[in-house]
Amino acid sequence: MTLSTTRSAVRAGVLTTALAALLCTTATAVSAASADESRSARPASVQAEVPAGVTAGVAVFDRQTGAFTEQLNTAAPFRSASVVKLLIALDVLWNRSPEALSAADRARIDTMLRGSDDTAASTFWSANGSGAIVDRMVTRLGLTDTARPPATHPGYWGYTALSARDTVKIYRHLLDSAPAATRDYLLGNLRQSTRCATDGYDQHFGIAGSFNRPWAVKQGWSGFSSGGCTAPTAKAAAAAGEPEGAAAPAPAGADAVDLSRPALHSTGVVGAGDRSIVAVFTLHPGGTSYGKAYTDIGRLTRSLNVPGASRPAGTWVGTWGSGVRVRTQTTTASGAMTTLPAGVEVLVDCQKRGQQVSQPPYLNDWWAHLPQYGGYMTNIYLSSPENQVPGVPVC
Template sequence: MRTLSRAPGGTFPRIARRGVVRAGILAAAVAALVCPTATAASAESPSPPPAVRADVPAGVTAGVAVFDRQTGTFTEQLNSAGQFRSASVVKLLIALDLLWNRGPDALPAADRSRIDTMLRGSDDAAASTFWANNGSGAIIDRMVARLGLTDTARPPSTHPGYWGYTALSARDTVRIYRYLLDSAPAAVRDYVLGNLRQSTRCATDGYDQHFGIAGSFNRPWAVKQGWSGFSSGGCTATTATPTAVKEPSATADPRTPTGADAVDLTRPALHTTGVVGAGDRSVVAVFTLHPTGTSYGKAYTDVGRLTRSLNVPGATRPAGAWIGTWGSGVRVRTQATTTSGAVTTLPAGVEVLVGCQKRGQQVSSPPYVNDWWAYLPQYGGYMSNIYLSVPENQVPGVPVC
């Protein structure tokens, strides 16, 4: 049995007191794994029955809406009209405004390239360019009128150039996707959704953006995520500026719609939105606020748990065991060795899906050593088991690759 070991930077992983409980959870989580090979990670399991409802982690404020396009009904609604600062989800409206009454082929090459990086990699510089060039808050006013949005408002008068402070709700986000899927010109629909289907794991600001929908469900999906108020988000060990800070536009507009000033601009925000399943059957919108000081890895994990609890018709879920991690700067590698190429860096303390495990290079975190490595199917690589929050070197119940 592996006991407490010191993490890089001098902190200790908090695993010892929950090891027995975690082991029990793992045993239940992997009971459905019937083939002890790496291919087990590609198996699919059905969505939970309709009785399942949003499981909001303690301390989290959430707004949730799930719409089944096949039946024309909502399967989940929780505070769906609640206004949240949009963070990067507003990039959907920025893109649709630019494409209004014209197809993507009519755009200058530079603008089309900016949209591609803005939707796939959530590029902030591209969004700021469009925001400044196309009227700033007027973009939001136009899209509210065009799409009949009821909870959406331009940023407050105190922050007119901060496009990420646009007020947005889960139900309005569903309306945006329904317009895109059912009413937008085919060229616009295919272009925007095509970019969202190519969402990159690492955003251009160094944040791992494959949380929530992208981590909870197998493809096909298309996602636009949002984050604000965090200092580090995986992919790189540190990032530059927290994404709550956006460059203001050159021209300030003093008008403020009703309710915009009431939106919480302080607590860390993490949102996952998109479409899921064959034929884009379900539209999912999950907006969350977290206690001040919450790490990105903790928020990432909480949003994942909340999203996995939802009744999402048409969705299938990846097989494997969800296991917590400890340490910062933990790398996922192409092989079970520290000398193989790094796929990415995990957000500190994030929960990961483990498909199987195998022996590889021995890793040391004095006075402890471990030669078992976990295969993470969603990353397509391996991490040392020494950084999994379980007491054993070989995780009980997880199949051997």
Template sequence: MSTTSAATAAPPEKPAPRAAQVDVPAGVTAGVAVFDRQTGTFTEQVNSAGQFRSASVVKLLIALDLLWNRQPGDLSATDRARVDAMLRSSDDNAASTFWANNGGGAIIDRMVPRLGLTDTARPPASHPGFWGYTALSARDTVKIYRYLLDSAPASVRDYMMGNLRQSTRCATDGYDQHFGIAGAFNRPWAVKQGWSGFSSGGCTAPAGLAAKAPAGAGKQTGAAAAAVRSAAGINAADLSRPALHTTGVVGSGDRSIVAAYTLHPSGTAYGKAYTDLGRLTRSLNVPGASRPAGTWIGTWGSGVRLRTQATTAASPLTTLPAGVEVLVGCQKRGQQVSVPPYLNDWWAYLPQYGGYMTNIYLSSPDNQVPGVPVC
């Protein structure tokens, strides 16, 4: 059964509780759209036509252009591996290869009329190789997913959505990409995220995968980026402030399409932006979404490790972005850890990571966090 028919045939679900309003944190500029495929209506729209530099979200268009009028099986083994890495782990080298081989900005020029996009524009002429400078809006992103889910050939839909459902926590450039949708909702979900302008993503990538982003990633910031913006013309996206975006589908039968684009004050740490986007996403009315149980708690410190057990002798799973807010499911006693002047033998279990961190790095005044159950 196709995704589309499954969504149509599914019995009505109880709507998610309506938030009082979308929580856009202070200092953040946001563009948001949430579309309920079951009712054919938007449940959220905030600056949904606003242009944002796409960062890695444009990889959806790069992949769709590559697969236009062809089947995934027609791709060479090398190109298929590149697409897999680009969609699952946001691989920049793969995107740059396709961008260079398939005409650069012409990719965007082709996809705009194909999908009926209204706010999408190729990168500024001064920086044609910066695919991440493509302008996108939240409402155009909804159109991209609607095409992919409802109009694309089944083989293309299943291939691309299958990759997005296998999003890896660590991207190939060492950024933790399970923010926004991936943190706010339980599976099933499928995501394509974007980030630009941050100095560190605080994620331990699998061996051999961490790689510095090439110029085409569009991660330039500061005065040079501002100069590019002045020459952008129709592409009026802000290229200066750090950007963090979450896009994808949520719920059984891919019920809701969610697109949230955000820009943050210059100098914002990745963990702070990650936390702010998470709070914004959790405030959205997303029909069909299931929200994870637990308590959201802030952290401090950098290089904080998640481990398979409540001891420093256990294998590390990954590291946290510095200062990020995490979902704590429960806590238990384990090895006593000393980080002068602190000493603590309580460990928190983070269900979204499947591992433990010492409570020392939780922003709580007590060794045992009040209100969090014992594992």
């Protein structure tokens, strides 16, 4: 969207402190995008680049060489959030084939892994012994840093302690030791991860946003109030409020797992033949928005040396505003595909003119194509100094 003829004058006279901050964000996003291109060939000895204020545990394991290419705080335990659903699903299928599941249980596993459904996880947690599920899987898989939720929160499966290196063990078991039917069924669900989880959170951050398919992911989040996509249903919100809603006060003890800071995790396999296993666990300062955490874990994941990974083309650009919609075409009358988490960074591969949009005092008729969504957003909500994003080609 090109501004009206008065736009440059308006920008010169009305530029606010908030907009100036947005322009700084754009410069950071564009420079980060440029840096991403050079990082794809980084030597394995270079560690992950962790954004300021973020606490991270990272492990990347190359199954082709049998070696780690990235290791950072790999033994540090984090509250698992929904990543524990991997253990819940494996426990259900231990000594049982997927074909032996009831239709109801199969549907629960499908939605638990694809849409990170909390109600399904809570059903299995209650029916199969709660914390005993974790105890069994620790023994079966030889996990060293994994532990059931603290005694103060026994029903909160999302407070299970889990580390990056134990997560690599879980995926290695699934890929190399589990029965083929179990492997294919569970990974098949992880490959069908939906952008919008059943609780209304956009879950295609980290691995899913940093690399082209093929990938299979299980993500986790805890301690955020809003996650973009559609508003959660009352049922989903109630389920999320038990294990993964408002964060709990941290228990006493130097080695206690942090239950208070917002958590965002991305785990899975990447590349042809599921070559690399990636585990990225992050904690963010209190009050961090979902869009900011989403952006930070994206930048961290893109900095990693992940053998076999293919990176999407385009430029990463910051956004502003809340409830920004991604649409099927370059008009506000076209269908809304989803909404963006407020303030999130997006990948733009090209831009084109469409309907003029007004956000006083600005007008803009340029629209950005977001390849990872397969749709368009108005450029008026991109943190760019001009109506057209510099360096991004025309569609």
